[in-house]
Amino acid sequence: xTPFRMTLVPLVATALLAGCAGGPGPDEREARGSDMxxxxxxxxxxxxxxxxxxxxxxxxxxxxEDNGRTVPAIDPQYLTEEKVRQEVDYYAPYKAGxxxxxxxxxRLYHLGEGDRAMRYAVAVGEAGYGxxxxxxxxxxxxxxxxTPTRNMLRREPEKYEEFAAGVPGGLxxxxxxxxxxxxxxxxxxxxxxxxxPSPWTxxxxxxxxxxxxxxxxxxxxxxxxxxxxxxxxxxxxxxxKWTSAPDVVAEASTSSE
Numbered sequence: 025x026t027p028f029r030m031t032l033v034p035l036v037a038t039a040l041l042a043g044c045a046g047g048p049g050p051d052e053r054e055a056r057g058s059d060m061x062x063x064x065x066x067x068x069x070x071x072x073x074x075x076x077x078x079x080x081x082x083x084x085x086x087x088x089e090d091n092g093r094t095v096p097a098i099d100p101q102y103l104t105e106e107k108v109r110q111e112v113d114y115y116a117p118y119k120a121g122x123x124x125x126x127x128x129x130x131r132l133y134h135l136g137e138g139d140r141a142m143r144y145a146v147a148v149g150e151a152g153y154g155x156x157x158x159x160x161x162x163x164x165x166x167x168x169x170x171t172p173t174r175n176m177l178r179r180e181p182e183k184y185e186e187f188a189a190g191v192p193g194g195l196x197x198x199x200x201x202x203x204x205x206x207x208x209x210x211x212x213x214x215x216x217x218x219x220x221p222s223p224w225t226x227x228x229x230x231x232x233x234x235x236x237x238x239x240x241x242x243x244x245x246x247x248x249x250x251x252x253x254x255x256x257x258x259x260x261x262x263x264x265k266w267t268s269a270p271d272v273v274a275e276a277s278t279s280s281e
Contacts, residue, residue: 128263
C-alpha cells in the first residue's frame, strides 16, 4: 500500500490522557441505542446546508456495506465544502504518510507528496484537547469494541457502570467503523482517532471522545494509513499551522523528519 493515494473521489496518567475512548454523553444518546428522533438531535449552523451538493460528494458519503454492516449515508446537510474530505496544499515538515491532527481547527491531515495532504473534518471531544505531541499508530481496528477506562468508571460511575463490560462493535458503538490507536514509547495513550454514529457532531466540539470522523472518512483513512505511521497532534496555540507556505520556513531548520 502506498503511504497516501491522492484521490478526490472515492492514557496512562495525566501526562497522556485520563481516558479518551469516547463514551455516550447526555447529548449523544443515539450512541447507546435510544430512540432520539432527528428533530431532537442537536442542531448546528451548517452554512449552505446541503444545497449544491455535487453527485461526486454524495457518492463519497453514500451508504456502504462494510463487514456485514451497512454504514448509513451522511445527510447532505452536513456535507459542506469545509467538511468533505479533499486534497489540499499543506506544508508540514514531515514525511508522506504522517497524520497531523489540528484539534483547534477541527481538521486532520494525512500527508502526501509535494506539500499536499488529504484533509478531513473532525469533531473534538474534551479528551481530544488533553493530548499533544507525537505518537505512532501500531494498529487499527475494524468495528472496535468500546470499554470505559478505570478513570471514567471511578469519576462518573452512574454514567459508565452499565458499559463496564464493554460495548461490542456496531453501528451504535461510540467508536464507529474504525479506530486508530495511538501509542507513545510503546504505551497506549488511550487517545483514539475514530468514527462516530453521530455525524452531526463532525466539525464541532463534542461532549466526549477524542477525534471523531464521519464513518466513511475514517474507513478511507484507515485504508491509507500504514502500520507505525507517525501522528503529530497540535496544541490549541498551533491551530492552523502549516496551512500557508511561509509557516514551514521556521520549522525546516528544527525538524529532522
